[in-house]
Amino acid sequence: MFMKYTVITGASSGLGYHFAYVAAKHNHNLILIARNFEQLKKIQKDIMHQYNIDVVCIKCDLI
Ligand SMILES: NC(=O)c1ccc[n+]([C@@H]2O[C@H](COP(=O)([O-])OP(=O)(O)OC[C@H]3O[C@@H](n4cnc5c(N)ncnc54)[C@H](OP(=O)(O)O)[C@@H]3O)[C@@H](O)[C@H]2O)c1
DSSP: OOOOEEEEETTTSHHHHHHHHHHHHTTOEEEEEESOHHHHHHHHHHHHHHSSSOEEEEEOOOO
C-alpha cells in the first residue's frame, strides 16, 4: 500500500513550521524541507513524539 505525504518547504521556521504542525494534527505524513537540517530534525523529533505519523527531513537550498 502506498503512503501519502504532504511536502512542506520552509518548514524550519515561520509559516512552514506552523503548517507542519497543522498537517501533523490532521494525520498527514510529512516531508519537511529547508536548509537548516538540525532545526528540521528537532521538529521531526517533536512531531513524531506527539503524533503517530512519519516525518522525513530533506536539507535543500531551493534557490
Ligand atoms: N509571514 C507572513 O505574514 C506572510 C504573508 C504573505 C506571504 N508570505 C510568504 O510566505 C513565505 C513564508 O514566509 P515566512 O514568514 O514563514 O518566513 P520566511 O522567512 O520567508 O520563510 C522561512 C522559511 O523558509 C526557508 N527558506 C528560506 N530560504 C530558503 C532556501 N533558499 N531554500 C530552502 N528553504 C529556505 C527557511 O528555512 P532555512 O533558513 O532553514 O532554509 C524557513 O524555514 C514567504 O514566501 C513569504 O513571502 C508570508
